[in-house]
Amino acid sequence: MPNWELKNCCDHDQVAFIVTIGVFTFVILALWRTVLLTPFKLITVFLHETSHALACKLTCGDVEGIQVHANEGGVTQTRGGIYWIILPAGYLGSSFWGMVFILASTNLITTRIAAGCFLLALVVVLFVAKNWLLRGLCIGFIIFIAIIWLLQETTKVHILRYVILFIGVMNSLFSVYDIYDDLISRRVHSSDAEKFAEICPCPCNGVAWGVIWGLISFTFLCGSIYLGLVILS
Template sequence: MPPNIERLWRTFLLTPFKLITVFLHEASHAIACILTCGKVEGIQVHANEGGVTQTRGGAYWIILPAGYLGSSFWGMALILASTKLLTARIAAGCFIAALIIVLFVAKNWTLRGLCIGFIVFIAVIWVLQEKTTVHILRYVILFIGVMNSLFSVYDIYDDLISRRVHSSDAEKFAEVCPCPCNGFGWGVIWGMISFAFLCASLYLGLVILS
């Protein structure tokens, strides 16, 4: 990553939005667990941009890739939702509802603070949208969606391809999946899928706006 972009990426102002991406990553693990009849015992998001979802039961081979791929999917969904005011309102409402639900399973104060902060932030933006001439709800949803998509692709590259963290979801997936791919191979595959989500969201967004 070029130095100027690297400095921008590491700026403090982007930290809450990167943490909300980590939240969506962990929430995707949780959703996959629930959909495969497992139980979510807790979710944590850490200030160092890490996170963990504690689950019991469920289909492990679905839960593991759901983090990165689910995060990419939510990024695409938010980008597309931002193309219309009505869908942006729906996305904002669903986002607030999800943050409220997660408050009951959050296991650390970083995640609780993140949820409360974004509930207030989005609520304020929504009130400004409805009661004043500051109409920025669509752009906020768009920004969160783009950040989520970009950070998901970057996170896959950083965790699964360039550094190959041995405790990563891809390494664990390679252990439970009877396929010839190792963790690096699954990292590449997941990275390509995430990048495809990003490209699809940009293309579809332009089609809707045209």
């Protein structure tokens, strides 16, 4: 595993960043259909639904509950707010958070900030969760991140940055895949894109909006890698 603690030259940091992302991408793709990645897939669904909830609150709506299901689906119950902002916030929001996590991992201070914000989000959602799977997911990741953070501060096991980066890469890849699977390769009439197409005056159908959202999500992924290299230069 590349060691980001060595600061011999800027090129080393950039190479380590790219190599680590490459290793994580390979591991994620190799283990994609195994149960080992299930918790991280579900945390991506968590961020998807949390993005819906955040968009609802920012547009003066109320969040009545959030659910995450074992089949990697989720539901956010909202009342009020601006619907055409809330709908795309799930897919695009989870892609955005993936980018934020990737960029945060380039510096230990920003890594701590990202981990702290992630813990806060888990605690908040724990109290609005409407099913036990989501509650268990929140509790499990609160304990997991807290242990990793404790090891970071009290031992020589400095892996908090790698954990945040892994969650960021996982979230970015899963978001792009989820958009393709749900909105492009098969037309789910209850999907966010289909609902968005119904209320948007643009003549695009759900599949077209899926393509647009997919391109935006892929841009977030590529942008996070480019900006990470710029930060480390």
